[in-house]
Amino acid sequence: MIEGDRIIKINIEEEMKSAYIDYSMSVIVSRALPDVRDGMKPVHRRVLFGMNELGIASNKPYKKSARIVGEVLGKYHPHGDSSVYYAMVRMAQPWSMRYPLVDGQGNFGSVDGDSPAAMRYTEARLHRMAEEALLDIDKDTVDFQLNFDDSLKEPTVLPTRIPLLLVNGASGIAVGMATNMAPHNLVDTVDAIIAYIEDNEISIDSLVDIIKAPDFPTGGYIYGYQGVRDSYETGRGRVIMRAKTDIETDSHGREKIIVSEIPYLVNKAELIIKIADLVNDKKIEGISNVNDESDRDGMRIVIDLKRDAIANVVLNHLYKYTPMQTSFGVNNIALVKGRPELLNLKGLISNFVEHRHDVVTRRTRYELDQAEKRAHILEGLIIASDNIDEVIRIIRAAQTPDEARENLIARFELTEIQARAIVEMRLRQLTGLEQDKLRAEYESLMKEIQRLKDILEHLHLRMEIIKNELIEIKTKYNEGRRTEIVYSSEEFNPEDFYADDEMIITISHLGYIKRTPLTEFRTQNRGGVGSKGSSTRDEDFIEHIYPASMHNTLMFFTKKGRCFWLKVYEIPEGNKSSKGRAIQNLLNIDPDDTVKAFMKVKRLGEDVDFTNSHYIVMGTKKGVIKKSLLAEYSRPRQNGVIALTVKEDDELISARLTNGSNEVLLATRSGRAIRFNESIVRTIGRTGQGVRGITLASDKDEVVGMVCVKNMEEDILVVSEKGFGKRSKIEDYRVTNRGGKGVKTMRITDKTGDLIAIKSVTDEHDLMIINRSGITLRLSVADMRTTGRATQGVRLINLDKKQDAIASVTRVMAEQLEEELLEGEGLDFTDQTENQSPENSDN
Template identity: 40%
Template sequence: MAENQSKIQELTLEDIMGDRFGRYSKYIIQERALPDVRDGLKPVQRRILFAMNKDGNTHDKAFRKSAKSVGNVMGNFHPHGDSSIYEALVRMSQDWKLRVPLIEMHGNNGSIDNDPPAAMRYTEARLSEAAEEMLNDIDKETVDMVLNFDDTEYEPTVLPARFPNLLVNGATGISAGYATEIPPHNLGEVIDAVLYMIKHPNPTLDKLMEFVKGPDFPTGGIIQGLSGLKQAYKTGKGRIVVRSKTKIEELRGNKQQIQISEIPYEVNKAMLVKKIDEIRVMKKVDGIAEVRDESDRDGLSIAIELKKDVDAQGILNYLFKNTDLQVSYNFNMVAINHLRPERMGLKDIIQAYVEFQKEVITKRTRFNLKKAEDRLHIVAGLIKALSILDQVIKTIRGSKDKKDAKQNLVSNFEFSERQAEAIVSLQLYRLTNTDVTELKKEAQQLNDSIATYNKILENPNELSKVLSSELRQIKKKYATPRLSEIQEQIEELVVDRTITVPEEQVMVLVSQSGYLKRSSLRSYKASFEEDGLKDGDFAVFKKELSTLDHLLMFTNKGNLIYRPVHEISEARWKDTGEHISQTIGLDDDEIILEAYNVKDFKQPIAFLIATSDGYIKQTALADFKPGRTYRKKATMFIKLKTDAATVVKVAMLSEKGHRGTIFLASHNGYGLRYDLLEIPVVGARAAGVKSMDLRDDAVVNFVLVDEDDQIGIITNRGSFKKMRVKEVSVTSRARRGVQILRELKKEPHRIIDIAVVERGQALEVLTSRGMFHDIIPADHPLNERYSNGSFIIDTDSEGTPISMREKELDPTITKS
């Protein structure tokens, strides 16, 4: 009991977890997920090729059941599930995944549509001829062999890999803390780069890239971005763009068709076709008539038939941008180098391969040399024995047994043990005269071979010549023309909005409470001015717009809400529409103050913004360009200094020019006028500069005016006053201004709102009881600056005025 207790160790959980996870990480990095830089294979792939070769399942023999190969690998070398072994076996046979497949397969081995392969009991497999180049010379002690998981057999730590498989077939994998993404390359190009490095041990990357132009995907496609390629080959990490090979064909009836013949590497064709068809069904692009997958045994083909007179190139650009017709490929060239995971550039990978191949040829040559020397020793013994044949026969006949005969030959004629063994094992027919000639000829050949082997081992240049010659033979046998095209620049995809949005004229309405809708002109005309708004709510914006226009909505709390017109929910004109709070959260007391439409954000337009606490600024339209989150979040268009402050007005200053001065009115009855040039243009998040010296007052509104204009003023007591602008002289910004109402000791008038009085326009006053009161300014006389105007609203019955706005006397709506 005490002995058992002494074996129990008290360890912290951190130590145990750290130690165990460290061991596990080391295992999956070295033994599962990452390829070796020398042969480009992961352990499971190496074991499959080795087991099939050992089993004689080679390209020159009949196919064998895949299940047999999987069983061999699982039983002898790879202690994991059969499904992972079979998946690795199948992948090595797929010519759309590997540039040079290592397995030949009969039966369903999956498809580019990501269909699953048939079960291993139905398929047959054998090594491809190229795979045998990977295993060539493995029986000549060229690579280290280690015991398998149950110490019953030996397996290689690496294959001789007589061609640079890591670059040719690429690799993809994820392990603990490391991932790898190496694209396939063209075998001929890679071998040319290896041959160059053998001759010039320290080449520049630019020189190597003269041979290795870039990846060569088995699925073809077009590779864009030479700078990304160079970065990837230099550091092992970089980004390129891979796009489909497409052409636009003319059809009858003024129609066109986009024909796709090659798609990017590892893109699922069925999902790609489905996504393009979804775009057609959802009408995200107006102009696609039909999408067809016309692929057959002759190759891949996708046809996108377009409607009449549409912009085919525009639609193709949209599809490049929004589907896997174009994808980014990110290099991450990580491989196991000297038992450690390492991110390697092109030069490092080729260098590691050349060093390994020199090692393989050195070991093979040593093996061949020893074999030749051993055979020469035997041949020399046989030649000597045949020259003294009668004495040898006499000695053997006089011996008791084989052992004694060998002993006598060694002692009498100075043969070695091995030579004596060869002599006593000699068959009688070999004693003919011709055999001596054959042996002398063999001895000469062996001497020549030994001289060649020694030359290779002693002279590095000779070794390089052998390596180069063998690589050239492999290139001659297996090289194929490049499939992927390489273009220097990544083409910037500009999608014209007219492609994605059919242009039409619609009526758009924005209400003060935050309701938003667009309706067809037909629905608008059929509604007889019935706009569907709730009592007390009114339209702050109502205009006929194009679906390609942009709408900017400004709230009294400094929030800007952006919507492209085509994204506004369509509703009948009689319906209320959607509330902005369904997508963007606003405060309970927040209202839409103004809304404006623009064609694009490049227009030279500025907005004039004023707050109740006396700040003012101009901001350019370009500063309001929406970000990616515009659907869910409002953006700030002015910074409010206090929680109580509100925006009182936002006015658009168009490029056509505007009235030269600004007229501000304060709640306590002060008016101030100065030139617009005094207001600086600042950014969207700025608070602006002082507009008025307020003291205990607040700005109620401003208007843009000329010297000859007239303004209307509505007060809290329901009084309306019309006065000339020139009553208030032009001074400068941030002053208090002059009184524009007569101050009363009892129940003084306070300004609620002001508006410019235009010929042919009415003014509409909204009261606290949700009632609207129309004023026709022409019916009212002009007043002096110190006048309080005349009472027109009965505040007891109609409520206190809240705001006043201009209203067209003619009900027709002007087009934007």
């Protein structure tokens, strides 16, 4: 070690902590977080102060932005020019600031995310609002500090009359913390501050009644109120914002969604691209075109809908998948006396009032000091005017001004300041009129001094001044709210907009659904052979027909075990011959998920006795069965809920609505079936996995179907993949405990192939059989005789090709009954139970 050197050993952990804390506090205080008093970060404060020093007020000509940036960089803010310029640009953008502080001329960007022009092309000057923030800055109202090179002074805070932190909000990311504060309406904010001044003990609830909610520059809706209330009470909350939309109909009868306002900070161009991408990827159905027709009169995004699309359904998908609905995470962290602090609404208001009180007090002291100085000079001038001849003689006799001042001080006992003022007095002030003016000014000044002293002595006078100045600001910048509030979005009931009309719901085998008014069937002229109820694809057919009213609920269960809801009025309306819409496009189902079961419930959640006495029984292909109370599903959610926790190698195959005493049958691919009463299956919560219903013969075996039978007159029909079927009495299946291996339901051979379906049937049913080759056949169940349980069964169809096999079997109503139902004859719209009418078929 070289002599004279000193090596100081330090703990690296402590040094790193200290250095990091110093760095983070520097970022927090000097860069990223706003001051609670004026709502400004240092760069914004320096830009406004620099523009004020340049004298570019709102009534003066614009100056080049480069000139302003150079002034701020060279004197106050030694950082990159882009940081200063973009800070100034943002203060000039009406879609970024609720009340802009800079009046810009030129290209200052757009709501589409376009960049502003270079600073050499744009010009700017102070906005009237900024002048209110800078008013009285020359009256010792705020502290000044030395700039970066100690050559000039800059303000540590602005003496703003406007609560800028509340009306314009702020955002910033520091080290270890961030802030995100929402903008508000000036009128509401001023009213809330005045209410606080009049009663410092006012509750946050009372303040919330006045200030209501944030008011974003781009308008739109605040959807739901809980997040707003949380942010006001705690300083943190999640405010949901939605675009403002209207639905129009063109001359051709097609609907359009018109977007006139978008959520705060959403890029309009990116929003349109996002919608177009979702349409191209078929994640949103029903949109034919998106066009931006915005102009100088305002924003207008036109979303053209396809003829069969339902505007409300498309709109809900747009809210879900695009930034047409987004959230503003409120995090009210600001610097209070140089330290970051999380503030609620009352804290923000009280700190601003405290700042204004400090400004008014300092301004009053300054004005009192200036008034007293002027009064002191006036006292000397009045003495001189009373003794003008002698004063002139003393001044004329003196050899120098200093000698004249000394002689005046000695003669009239004046101060140095008074004597200087007398010596520098102009000859015109010797006239009688000017002497009267001196006395009038002195008397007025003495009254002003007394008024200023009273203000300094009485708190209520200072508060009255703050109130009056706020009222003046409110009157000058009075502007209504832009963002509308949907107070009770959680309780909004769309049923109020739909009459409870009777409908026919048809669901096809390939998953197309529609609703048709019952009146359309009843009023048609039908012939002796009935009428065609729906046209489907060649390989498709009507699988389910439900009579329902507009306020009924349809429940959908997917193979992944999720449950979704659709109100009947949310189902697309179609005429008798239309195909309908794919269920996948109406629900928020994962792309790799499919609907496996449906059921209709009259008024889910309203009839408590019904929902607490009925159950949903579900079965999976691995033999799991689960029974849950219907009441567990009485709170619909847009994204669905977990109805059954399905293991990775399993999937739901069926779900039925039961009364708690149905007979349950599960059939496996290996030709075995088990029968037990559902009462022996314990009720499990909605997210549970269920219990074992049947033990499978091997790892390759699986359950092919489940039936729940209430009417013991129904028969059990099983079908194998090689075209064999067997109709047996339900009594042939003895009742056992759940979880067993079951009994033989069909003798499975190479000739019959594996079992593929089990259905409960009567003579009033038909079977729709689809082969793997795509051929669809319809067979009447009435033509099938009843046989014993353990037999091979009879051949239902002849397969033309050896490799061909049955793909699926579906139970539908007999053709004659189907026609009657589609005509609306004999339908029961009040029945809620699961197996009392022929429209409730297996799934």
